[in-house]
Amino acid sequence: MTTTPEHDARIANMIFASVYPHYVNKVEKKGRTKEELHQVIEWLTGYGDKKLQELIDQKVTFETFFAKATLHPNAHLIKGVICGYRIEDIETPLTREARYLDKLVDELAKGRKMEKILRQAT
Structure with missing residues (x-):
């Protein structure tokens, strides 16, 4: 599926720190925890809590966020x-x-x- 160049640019230039609080609110509103969110983010990107906080503090774009990440080998299963x-x-x-x-x-x-989220069970 082809996304438009404008759509791709918008995602690339979004600041991760501006979206992160929405992720936290979304999961906490449904009874999940920030720790579980961090576990999911770490599984996908390889970022532990300290590195994640550094990237938030640096206000990196999604482009930088994913460029520095080590994507999990099972990410393609999403x-x-x-x-x-x-x-x-x-x-x-x-x-x-x-x-x-x-x-x-x-x-x-x-x-x-x-x-199931972490694509571990068959």
Whole structure:
């Protein structure tokens, strides 16, 4: 699926620190914890709490956030529709990676079991 260059640029230039509080609110509102959110983010990106906080403090863009990340080898198993796009069909790597994170946050907020979110169970 082709996203528009404007859409890709908008995602690339979004500041992660401006979106992060929305992730926290979304999961906490549904009874999940910030710690669980961090576990999901660490699984996807390799960022522990300290590095995550550094990136938030530096107000990095999503482009920088994902450029510095070490994506989990099972990230490609994240499938489904988010924001009207089928994740596995998104051609732009950065946009796909940002939607991976959105999908994981959604699954966490919907009460999915952690081992399923982290693509560990078969």
